[in-house]
Amino acid sequence: MFFSEEEKNAVYKAIYTRRDVRTFRPDPIADDVVIRLLEAAHHAPSVGFMQPWNFVLVTTDELKAKLAWAADKERRALAIHYENDPSRQDHFLGLKIEGLKQAPLTICITCDPTRGGSHVLGRNSIPETDMMSVACAIQNLWLASCAEGLAMGWVSFYKRNDVRDILEIPPHIDPVALLSIGYTDQYPSAPILETSGWAKRRSLEGLVFQEKWGVQPKEGSDPNS
Numbered sequence: 001m002f003f004s005e006e007e008k009n010a011v012y013k014a015i016y017t018r019r020d021v022r023t024f025r026p027d028p029i030a031d032d033v034v035i036r037l038l039e040a041a042h043h044a045p046s047v048g049f050m051q052p053w054n055f056v057l058v059t060t061d062e063l064k065a066k067l068a069w070a071a072d073k074e075r076r077a078l079a080i081h082y083e084n085d086p087s088r089q090d091h092f093l094g095l096k097i098e099g100l101k102q103a104p105l106t107i108c109i110t111c112d113p114t115r116g117g118s119h120v121l122g123r124n125s126i127p128e129t130d131m132m133s134v135a136c137a138i139q140n141l142w143l144a145s146c147a148e149g150l151a152m153g154w155v156s157f158y159k160r161n162d163v164r165d166i167l168e169i170p171p172h173i174d175p176v177a178l179l180s181i182g183y184t185d186q187y188p189s190a191p192i193l194e195t196s197g198w199a200k201r202r203s204l205e206g207l208v209f210q211e212k213w214g215v216q217p218k219e220g221s222d223p224n225s
């Protein structure tokens with residue numbers, strides 16, 4: 001199965017333009033678009049094909065406000081880690097969780113570690129592979145949103161039990177992420193944490209080793225030879 005040059009470029013375009021977005025317009029997302037996004041997520045790989053995900057679609061202002069409260073509570077609690085570095089603490093406290101209220105749709109994607117029973121093929125050695133599978137679904141959703149002209153923001157700071165209480169999620173199900181999705185007038189061209197000076201993209205060069213840990217590939221060497 002081959003991709004045409006145009007199709008290949010489209011895949012890379014989605015990968016490179018996808019951004020974590022925090023500011024949304026209130027315009028609703030058409031139902032058929034939401035279904036395409038969910039189908040894209042549902043076609044992610046998963047360990048032993050266990051498909052451990054569920055998608056809780058949150059659209060009411062009341063529930064969105066409660067989720068924003070849970071994230072805000074956690075954000076303020078975590079800010080203590082930066083109390084010796086006031087500029088970082090200011091930055092951290094300035095992180096906008098308004099996106100959770102602004103976006104017309106927030107999806108709580110969950111992981112059910114019991115799905116598939118106690119012997120999911122390939123999950124015995126690394127139990128976290130269920131969560132990794134959910135992360136693959138999230139990335140599919142993110143790339144599909146980008147291709148649809150939509151923005152998505154991933155919120156992971158909250159106490160899981162707060163989110164379980166708000167969305168009536170059973171205790172054995174893990175609420176992995178809150179994903180706010182909507183249209184935006186402010187689609188960043190680089191990671192927001194990069195433009196705000198919080199962190200920089202590392203150079204790929206320093207992250208690649210040849211055959212053994214710590215061994216830099218020789219310049220100009222063909223990794224396949």
Ligand SMILES: Cc1cc2nc3c(=O)[nH]c(=O)nc-3n(C[C@H](O)[C@H](O)[C@H](O)COP(=O)(O)O)c2cc1C
Nearest residue numbers: 018019020021095154155156157190191192193194
């Ligand atoms: C596992 C995970 C958790 C994240 N949690 C949050 C979060 O709680 N709040 C937030 O503002 N961004 C969160 N992000 C988004 C990252 O900050 C963002 O992906 C990173 O800064 C790179 O920017 P980019 O996605 O635009 O390339 C999360 C991303 C991942 C992969």
